[in-house]
Amino acid sequence: MQMDQLSTGVPVAIHLETHIKQHEDVSDYRLDVDGQLVQMGTNLYLRYLEPNEETGDKTPVTMKFTPEGEVHLTRAAEAELRLHFVSGKRVTARYNTPYGMMPIETVTPLLETKFEERPFRGNVKIDYLLYAGEELVGNYKIRLQFTA
Structure with missing residues (x-):
């Protein structure tokens, strides 16, 4: 598959694992679902139904994945x-x-974020802290893989 095919959308298989720690509660969530990958301009969009x-x-x-590496x-x-993720930064x-x-x-x-073209696939790792005001709501780890 070529990158230009992405403008019309490509079906992908998604494997998502989320690790959540909120205060003393720890939970793990797994999801295997079909989704769609679309390129609009220089951004990639991965869409699915949870x-x-x-x-x-x-x-x-x-x-949404930007060329600057933001998600x-x-x-x-x-x-x-x-949510907006920028490596090493605190963002609203x-x-x-x-x-x-x-x-x-x-x-x-x-x-x-790592994307490969043949076959088209992606691997995303995001560790983030979520704050409401100055209060830490939780500590999250997202591990996402998708393959066209």
Whole structure:
């Protein structure tokens, strides 16, 4: 597959592992799902639907990868979450709840993105801390692989 095929969107198999530590609670989450990879301009977009085991609903998730190595993660649920990851920096994110906007920030000590063309695949590692004001909400590790 050539990079130019990405402008129309390419189906990908996604394997996602998330490790979450909030105060004393630790949880691990795994997801294997089909998604789509699209190139718009110089950015790559990975889109998939995240199933909710309890409700049966599916939440649209988009990860945007910029040429500068930044990653934007958007979960478009009832409460919309927009996270922005920049290696080694503290950046403002958005959490739009049904009760209003909640200011949050991410600090990203580890951010690695690696893409290969034949076959087209990607490997993403993000370790981040999530803050609401000065309070640490949690410590997260995302490990994502996708293959066309």
